Amino acid sequence: xxxxxxxxxxxxxxxxxxxxxxxAQDMNHNSMYWYRQDPGMGLRLIYYSASEGTTDKGExxxxxxxxxxxxxxxxxxxxxxxxxxxxxxxxxxxxxRKGSYNEQFFGPGTRLTVL
Amino acid sequence: EDQVTQSPEALRLQEGESxxxxxxxxxxGLRGLFWYRQDPGKGPEFLxxxxxxxxEKEKERLKATLTKKESFLHITxxxxxxxxxxxxxxxSGSARQLTFGSxxxxxxxx
Numbered sequence: 001x002x003x004x005x006x007x008x009x010x011x012x013x014x015x016x017x018x019x020x021x022x023x024a025q026d027m028n029h030n031s032m033y034w035y036r037q038d039p040g041m042g043l044r045l046i047y048y049s050a051s052e053g054t055t056d057k058g059e060x061x062x063x064x065x066x067x068x069x070x071x072x073x074x075x076x077x078x079x080x081x082x083x084x085x086x087x088x089x090x091x092x093x094x095x096x097r098k099g100s101y102n103e104q105f106f107g108p109g110t111r112l113t114v115l
Numbered sequence: 116e117d118q119v120t121q122s123p124e125a126l127r128l129q130e131g132e133s134x135x136x137x138x139x140x141x142x143x144g145l146r147g148l149f150w151y152r153q154d155p156g157k158g159p160e161f162l163x164x165x166x167x168x169x170x171e172k173e174k175e176r177l178k179a180t181l182t183k184k185e186s187f188l189h190i191t192x193x194x195x196x197x198x199x200x201x202x203x204x205x206x207s208g209s210a211r212q213l214t215f216g217s218x219x220x221x222x223x224x225x
Contacts, residue, residue: 004158033212042119042202042217043159050211058212090158100166101147101206104213106158 002026004107006091012113013081021076021110023091031094032074033104034058034066036087043090049074050096081114088112117142117207121216128193128223136188136201136219144208148186150179151202153218159202162188193223 007022025032030051035043035058045058049068063085065077074093078085088111092104118141128134140148147166151159163172165181172179176197178189188201200220204213 040217042215043204044215045212048212056211092158103149103161103164105161106151108158109156 004091004093004105006089006107006110008110009108010111012115013078014115015082017081018077018079019081019112020078021089021091021112022073023075023107024073025091025093025105026072027093027095027105028071029093029105030071030096031104032068033092033094034064034074034076035090035092036060036085037090037109038087046076046089081112083114086112086114117205117210117214119203119205119214119216121201121203121219123219124217125220126222128190128221130194130223130225131192133189133191133193135190136221138186138188138203138216139184140186140203140205140214141184142205142207142210142214145205146208147206148181149204149206149213150186150188151204153200153202155200162201190221193221195223195225197221198223 004025033048034046047066049055052071091107094104120139122137150162153159163179168183180187200218202218204215
């Protein structure tokens, strides 16, 4: 059981370049999330997918797009990278249950630098 | 707007020196208060969920408690391997997702 996996682990981009961050989970979870983590600011939600085929904006969606490819995979795309998008990106997943909001499981992160 | 504030930002303890981390929250209708541990270069790892005031949960040297305005993570006789950043997050009845605090970086010296 690998849990939540993310690729790549590290990436350096130049301003204006595009890239896709990949995330996959093997826990059969319905919900998946993309966060960014910046020093002193905690985790901020970029986009989430409550179930296969649906996506919704989080707190900081500008400059990003997502695709829920299937139940296992949820990708995050930067169309034209900017230095302000330098951050650590975490993917997470969660089993949805009626009547309670249970915990999210996180991947190891992608460290992105935009020059 | 939901807010979660953690204090202190950083805490250094000697091995065996017990202490508490604070998580204050302002959310409308709490639907869950979560504690995570994050080691350097890794993703957050789930520790506890608390749902109602007065609830307590324990795991090894850690105990989490919840009141109507804040949560505490008590660390009893910590060891160097407890060194990490501890994050709390809250989910309100109105928001569909979690609001995270910025974390407390704990260092336990041998």
